Amino acid sequence: NAGVTQTPKFQVLKTGQSMTLQCAQDMNHNSMYWYRQDPGMGLRLIYYSASEGTTDKGEVPNGYNVSRLNKREFSLRLESAAPSQTSVYFCASRGKPYGYTFGSGTRLTVV
Amino acid sequence: AQKITQTQPGMFVQEKEAVTLDCTYDTSDPSYGLFWYKQPSSGEMIFLIYQGSYDQQNATEGRYSLNFQKARKSANLVISASQLGDSAMYFCAMREGGSEKLVFGKGTKLTVNP
Numbered sequence A: 001n002a003g004v005t006q007t008p009k010f011q012v013l014k015t016g017q018s019m020t021l022q023c024a025q026d027m028n029h030n031s032m033y034w035y036r037q038d039p040g041m042g043l044r045l046i047y048y049s050a051s052e053g054t055t056d057k058g059e060v061p062n063g064y065n066v067s068r069l070n071k072r073e074f075s076l077r078l079e080s081a082a083p084s085q086t087s088v089y090f091c092a093s094r095g096k097p098y099g100y101t102f103g104s105g106t107r108l109t110v111v
Numbered sequence B: 001a002q003k004i005t006q007t008q009p010g011m012f013v014q015e016k017e018a019v020t021l022d023c024t025y026d027t028s029d030p031s032y033g034l035f036w037y038k039q040p041s042s043g044e045m046i047f048l049i050y051q052g053s054y055d056q057q058n059a060t061e062g063r064y065s066l067n068f069q070k071a072r073k074s075a076n077l078v079i080s081a082s083q084l085g086d087s088a089m090y091f092c093a094m095r096e097g098g099s100e101k102l103v104f105g106k107g108t109k110l111t112v113n114p
Helices: none
Strands: A004-007 A010-013 A019-025 A031-038 A042-049 A065-068 A074-078 A087-094 A100-102 A106-110 B003-005 B010-014 B019-021 B024-026 B032-039 B046-052 B064-069 B074-079 B088-096 B108-113
Touching: A004 A087, A010 A019, A019 A031, A019 A087, A031 A074, A042 A065, A042 A074, A042 B088, A074 A087, B003 B088, B010 B019, B019 B108, B024 B074, B032 B064, B032 B074, B046 B064, B046 B074, B074 B088
Parallel strands: A010 A106, B010 B108
Antiparallel strands: A004 A019, A019 A074, A031 A042, A031 A087, A065 A074, A087 A100, A087 A106, B003 B024, B019 B074, B032 B046, B032 B088, B064 B074, B088 B108
């Protein structure tokens, strides 16, 4: 049982490059989330998807797009990366009754 | 809007002693859930304990307990008999009943000294 799998684990981008962070869960959860973590800021919600086919903005959505490809997969895309997007990105899913499961994170550096 | 406040950026405790990590929250929703997560230096987010707003008793999970004071809107984490492996960042989080969003505090860095 893998839980929530994120790829890649590390990535270095140049300013202006694009990339997609992949996330997949095998727990049949409806809800999935993307967070970013910056030093001293805790985790902040970027986007979430309450069910297949729906997505909604979180606290810090600017500069990002998401796709809920199917029930298992929820991807995060940076169309034109900026240094301010250097962060650690976490994907999570939520199952009943209340538990959130997090992936191991993607450490992204934009130079 | 929901809000989580952790006022202790860092805490130190001696091994085998108990420690309390503070968390206060703000919400107007009568239905909500409170969570604590541990993040060791390896970076993963580890779920520790959950307290629902309607739960009559404080939640406990092994050495972890949640001191839930609803009127004061506080949800402090108590770790008993600290171990060196408890050294980590600890995050308090809340989800309102009608929301999909899990909102985090800024965290407390706990250091357990031998």
